[in-house]
Amino acid sequence: MNYESVIGLEVHVQVKTVSKLFCSCPTSFGAPPNSNICPICAGYPGVLPVLNKKAVEAIVKTGLALTCRINLESIFARKQYFYPDLPKNYQISQYEKPVAEDGMLSLLSSNSSQKVRIRRIHLEEDAGKLLHTIGSLELEYSLVDLNRTGIPLMEIVSEPDLTSPKEAYEYLSTLKNILEYLEVSDCDMEKGSLRCDANVSLRPIGSQTLGNRVEIKNMNSFHGVQEAVTYEIKRQTEVLNSGNRVVQETRLWDSDQKETRVMRSKEEAHDYRYFPEPDLLPLKLEENWVEAIRAQLPELPEKKRKRFIEDYQLSEYDAAVLSSAPEMAHYFEKASSYLKSPLAPKIISNWITTELLGRLNTSNCPIEKGVISPEALAELVGLILNGTISGKIAKIVFEEMWSHNKFPKQIIQEKGLVQVSNEKEIEVWVLESISKNPKAVEEYKNGKEKAIGALVGYIMKISKGKANPDLVNQILKKKLA
Ligand SMILES: [Zn+2]
Structure with a gap:
């Protein structure tokens, strides 16, 4: 029998705030263990949580960007489970009424305009971290670091609309791209500010009912998600083809062995005994406040890409590359603004994608640092356009600009590189x-x-x-x- 895969993703994003979700402890990364804590986030009895408005602002912004409905009233709930990194033995999350619901995300890939429905986005606090090793030393005990406890997270849950590992990858890159534009998260998977779980099931092609689903955890890169989902689809296909049933369970991705392994049977919502958080009032938002946030949303990548194609006659590919990060888009537009020639944007785009990006990547240098400023690049392209230098000389000049942080006119003068047209x-x-x-x-x-x-x-x-x-x-x- 032929099967199709049904994939849904749950993405946990650390919201970029100065302080934690329910207390004033700092959210800074890399502080000494248990230094960013207080009685509230350490779960002492008798303390009361106070909601961080900036975190609410960030989730509303995200909800609006993903075309969600914003619930003007939402409710915090206790999600109860026991684990050593969770000092209260419950996590404050949202269950029945999240902040945002029913959104949509269009995959940003060069060859599809596929849409993925967003089921919900809710706000919750992070748990702490357990350490089982120090450096390479395996401990006989575990250490608890509560610095991360209480850091605000958004959980963004998609509907199971993804049909392949490649789409899962595209969904994550598109989402990351949008979150970066919104400046609501650093989206750094290495620092744990973006984490992803995948739900994978199979069903016979054409069938409408969903098969038993497996949740995969522990993937620490977008590429890892793609690999893990690929592995899981293959594993489930083999289980079904041998006449067995797929067991509903949670599995861990092992990136060294390249396989998923059983972690536990899948817990159901009722296992957590959710109930409304008695220490927090329902969260009520004013429509005016939500609309003010909507009015301030930046131009998002999809729209920017279309505008680059229309306004600057860039190719699909160039527009996608240049809109992939807000800083790069800004750099390109800034450089283009210095030149009047309609040919200039296309040439600037070429210099960015072929010469500049390569050097920035190898030297691990962000474009906004301005090793070559937009003004300098525009000057170079202007000199090519008016025939002062040839394309070949321009490459020599560019190399000098990169290594000596000088403007092209100065380099041309110093090196006598002006094109001879006599x-x-x-x-x-x-x-x-x-x-x-x-x-x-x-x-x-x-x-x-x-x-x-x-x-x-x-x-x-x-x-x-x-x-x-x-x-x-x-x-x-x-x-x-
Ligand atoms: Zn605290």
Whole structure:
């Protein structure tokens, strides 16, 4: 039998706030263990939580960007379970009435316009962290660090609308892209500020009923999610093909062994004994406040990409690359704003995607640091457009700009790199080339047009790349005729 896979993702995103969700402890990463804690987040009896308004603002912003309905009244609930990193033995989360519901995300991939429904987005507090090793030393006991306890998280739950591991990957990159534009999270998987669980099930193609689903945890990169889901689809296919049933359970992804392993049988919502948090009032939002946030939403990647294609005549690919991070989009638009020529944006885009990005990636340097400023890149492209330098010289200039943080005009002056467009000067080079390359001249005259390349190459060599290539070709053909 042929099966299709049904995938839903639950993404936990750390909300970028200065203080925790229900107390004023800092959220800074890397502090000494148990230094960012207080009686509230350490779960002492008798303390009362106070909600962080900035976290609410961030989730409303996210909900609106993902076209969710914002519930003007939502409720916090206690999710109860015992684990050593959870000092209260319950987590304050949301259950029946989350802040945002029923949204949509369009996958940002070059070849699809597929939409994935967002079921809900709710606000909850993070748990602490258990340490079982120090460096490479395996401990005989475990240590508890509560610095992370109480840090605000958004849980973004998709409907099971994803049908392949590749789509799961695209969903995560698109979501990350949007969250970065909104500036609501750092989205750094290494620091744990973005975590993802995947629900995977199979069903016979064409069937509407969902098969038993398996939840996969412990994936620490988008690529890991893609691998784990791929593995799980294969595993479930084998189980079904051998006539067995898929067991509903939670499995852990082992990125070394490249396999999923049983962690526990899947818990149901009723196992957590959810009930409304008695220490917090229902969260009531004013419509005006929500609308004010909506009015301030930035232009989101999908819209920006379409605008780049329409306004600057960029290709789909270039527009996707340049809108993949807000800083890069800003850099591109800023550089383009300095030049009036309609050709400029396309050339600027080429310089960014081919020359600049490669160097930034290898040196692990963010574009906003401005090693080459948008003004400097625009100046370079302006000099190419007005014929002062050739494309070849521009590469030399660019290299200097990158390593010495100078403006192109200064480099050209210092190195004497201005393109020679004086016909008399070029003619001298052309005549020398003709007299020094009799074989190429002979071949050209016998109809082998390509032979002219050797003559041009010679001129570029003796002029140190400074001869205007268009003029060289023109004069050379005239002389040869
Ligand atoms: Zn605290």
